[in-house]
Amino acid sequence: MSDDWADLVSAGLLLLAAVLSLAAGIGLLRFPDALSRMHAATKPQILGMVAALAALVLSSGSWTTLLVVLPILALHLLTTPMAAHMLGRAGYRVGHLRDDLLVRDELEDDIQRAQRAGENPRGRRPGRGR
Amino acid sequence: MSGVRHGRRGEGIRTGHQLLLLGGLVLFWLLLWGSFTPMDVLAGIGVALLATRIFELPPVQLTGRLHPGWLLAYLVRFAGEVVAGSVQVAAYALDPRRQPGTAIVEVKLVTRSDLIITLVAVTLSLVPGSLVIEVDRARSTLFLHALGVSDAAAVDRVRQRSLDTERRLLRAIGSHSEYRKVSR
Numbered sequence: 136m137s138d139d140w141a142d143l144v145s146a147g148l149l150l151l152a153a154v155l156s157l158a159a160g161i162g163l164l165r166f167p168d169a170l171s172r173m174h175a176a177t178k179p180q181i182l183g184m185v186a187a188l189a190a191l192v193l194s195s196g197s198w199t200t201l202l203v204v205l206p207i208l209a210l211h212l213l214t215t216p217m218a219a220h221m222l223g224r225a226g227y228r229v230g231h232l233r234d235d236l237l238v239r240d241e242l243e244d245d246i247q248r249a250q251r252a253g254e255n256p257r258g259r260r261p262g263r264g265r
Numbered sequence: 266m267s268g269v270r271h272g273r274r275g276e277g278i279r280t281g282h283q284l285l286l287l288g289g290l291v292l293f294w295l296l297l298w299g300s301f302t303p304m305d306v307l308a309g310i311g312v313a314l315l316a317t318r319i320f321e322l323p324p325v326q327l328t329g330r331l332h333p334g335w336l337l338a339y340l341v342r343f344a345g346e347v348v349a350g351s352v353q354v355a356a357y358a359l360d361p362r363r364q365p366g367t368a369i370v371e372v373k374l375v376t377r378s379d380l381i382i383t384l385v386a387v388t389l390s391l392v393p394g395s396l397v398i399e400v401d402r403a404r405s406t407l408f409l410h411a412l413g414v415s416d417a418a419a420v421d422r423v424r425q426r427s428l429d430t431e432r433r434l435l436r437a438i439g440s441h442s443e444y445r446k447v448s449r
Contacts, residue, residue: 158354162354165358166358171412174410178350178354181351182393209293215390215391216390219390220397223410232367236367237367237368238368238414239370239420241370242398
């Protein structure tokens with residue numbers, strides 16, 4: 136009986152994971168510029184990943200699965216922001232974003248301030264590797 | 266950076282931190298193999314030592330404070346934000362009528378600790394709807410790309426939410442002086 140419940144819950148979790156992955160795919164197609172697409176590519180999929188892993192643990196019903204799943208989740212949570220940050224940063228510098236959809240760009244303001252103050256005479260963006 | 270600490274006490278803390286990180290790597294190794302025999306532990310220690318020697322990184326400066334209750338509050342809040350953000354980004358993706366507005370928001374953090382800046386940036390990047398595109402370490406300033414921002418009020422909301430995240434982290438693991446700064 137309890138197996139039935141575990142199966143039902145893990146099926147629901149798998150469905151949630153699938154829906155979130157679908158949303159991520161659609162967002163990837165629909166969002167207008169590289170930076171917005173990074174949101175779709177990296178974000179809904181985190182919850183989807185957690186849901187899929189939880190479904191796996193539930194349906195296998197053993198503790199050793201949990202011990203394998205935990206490092207997967209930890210690695211995922213640690214590496215995703217790095218990938219998103221590197222791609223997003225590169226995307227901003229190359230100019231893969233639509234200015235007309237941008238409500239405000241405080242990084243651009245900051246760069247201009249720095250250029251006016253002569254801190255960055257060669258127009259280097261702030262925060263670059265020192 | 267607070268500079269290199271001298272004296273035996275600072276040395277001891279450094280070694281303690283290194284052992285903690287080494288222990289984490291060994292535990293990770295054991296979890297990956299899924300078995301806990303003495304041979305696995307020995308191999309884990311060997312691999313951990315090798316990895317930290319080959320890929321030598323500057324030592325992480327832990328803040329030396331941990332409040333389990335605030336840590337739990339931080340984790341629960343983080344999980345809630347991930348769920349809420351996932352639903353929101355998915356809704357933007359599936360709504361055929363409009364494109365979500367975006368903004369790049371400057372967030373000036375309170376902390377001066379590299380570890381806390383990193384953790385705030387990772388947390389904000391994992392929460393759907395915000396993405397760290399630039400970090401100014403000297404001024405502890407983050408630049409976020411935020412999705413679903415339509416006006417100036419929303420920009421300020423993103424900024425406030427990020428500062429709240431930092432405050433929760435500082436309460437959980439911030440150093441004593443920075444903890445006092447945010448709990449005032």
